[in-house]
Structures are given as structure tokens and as C-alpha cells.
Amino acid sequence: MSSAFWPYQTPGISDHLFERLPGIPMSQREIRLLIVSQLRLKADAVLWDIGAGTGTIPVEVGLLCPEGQIFAIERDEDVVDLIRRNCDRFNVSNVNIVMGSAPDCLKEIATTPDCICIEGGRDVKSIVLDAWKYLQSSGRIVATAQSLESLYRISEALAEVRACNIEVVQSAINRLETRGNNQVLAATNPMFVLSGEKVDSLR
Numbered sequence: 001m002s003s004a005f006w007p008y009q010t011p012g013i014s015d016h017l018f019e020r021l022p023g024i025p026m027s028q029r030e031i032r033l034l035i036v037s038q039l040r041l042k043a044d045a046v047l048w049d050i051g052a053g054t055g056t057i058p059v060e061v062g063l064l065c066p067e068g069q070i071f072a073i074e075r076d077e078d079v080v081d082l083i084r085r086n087c088d089r090f091n092v093s094n095v096n097i098v099m100g101s102a103p104d105c106l107k108e109i110a111t112t113p114d115c116i117c118i119e120g121g122r123d124v125k126s127i128v129l130d131a132w133k134y135l136q137s138s139g140r141i142v143a144t145a146q147s148l149e150s151l152y153r154i155s156e157a158l159a160e161v162r163a164c165n166i167e168v169v170q171s172a173i174n175r176l177e178t179r180g181n182n183q184v185l186a187a188t189n190p191m192f193v194l195s196g197e198k199v200d201s202l203r
Helices: 029-039 056-064 077-089 104-108 124-134 148-160
Strands: 046-050 069-074 095-099 115-118 140-145 164-170 174-179 182-187 192-197
Touching: 029 056, 029 115, 029 140, 029 164, 029 192, 046 056, 046 124, 056 069, 056 077, 056 095, 069 077, 077 095, 095 104, 104 124, 115 124, 124 140, 124 148, 140 148, 148 164, 148 192
Parallel strands: 046 069, 046 115, 069 095, 115 140
Antiparallel strands: 140 192, 164 192, 174 182
16 A cells, blocks of 8 residues: 555654644654554454544554554544545555544444554543454553543552553654744644553453
């Protein structure tokens, strides 16, 4: 699977290559690299991306795992259309878009995931707890948080389900920008990336 927009095997698609909508969040390139590395994907991975936003993670994973299945979950029709356009833009055909609100819509997905990415949601703790029920044994869950409140709720949920090998990484990324006649390093918004594994005996 290849695309004229990104004819490479490596992840980390440049942000400006994605189509965007005002107010719709997009995981920046460096955060995507962290998320993808924490998912520990296999060639035939089944990924649920809850709160898929612009569709950057489904596109990245779709290109990396052409034998896999990706389910991009979003509640807004305009955002669903945006995800579809970005998948078409990068010639990604293995993304299934589910329109609905998590966690309620999760029961409608017939294929159980071996990895779950949670990029948003009104009640992120409930989403983590409910999504965990569907996660296959030895599967991984990765969630992002921009605030201390979200960090706390996700941490609480991972503790309640007794996730193993929990990791928390906070990004501290600076990008070179030109401002007037000067080049400066500008900080991007920090993000927490949390991950954990499901083990048979600790369900």
C-alpha cells in the first residue's frame, strides 16, 4: 500500500499533508510516533481508535499494517467524512469508520481488538473501562491526555482493570520556526501518553 502523498515505509507523516477542519483535533507527528510505538503493532493488528479526530492514527496504522483492520470511531458526521477523505488521500483501504459515541457504540463492532487507542471522549475513564472488556488477551491499550484531570482519570481506570506494564510518557517537543528574520525553537503542547497490557490472569 502506497500513496503519492507519503511514499515511505516509515511512520511520521508530515502534519500539513492531512486535510483538516477548524476545531477538530489532530495528533501531531511526534505524538503519533509515540502512540504507534506504544501500540506495538503486528502486521495483522486489529486496532480500535476511539476519538479518531482527523484520522491521523488510522492512516498511519493502515499504511504500516496493510493486513490489519482499523476501526476509527467518531460521533460527528463531518469528522467521519474528514477521516474518510484522509484515508482516500493516502490510499488507505483497511479503515472501517464507526459513527457513534463511545463507549455505547463499541458493542456494535463485531471484530475484537488486540490494541486500542483512545484519543478523546467526554468521559475518558468510562471509555477506558468499557473498551478494556473487549480487548483481547495480551492486547495493549494506549490513551492520550492533555490535562492533569484526564491523566488522573486514565491512570485510575488502568489501575482498576489491573493493567500490566503501565508506562506514562510526557512529550516535550520543540520545533524550529521562522519568526520574522529569526529562527526559534517553539514548544508544542505537551501530551501524556499512557499504555498498559491485558494479561489473562489479571482480567
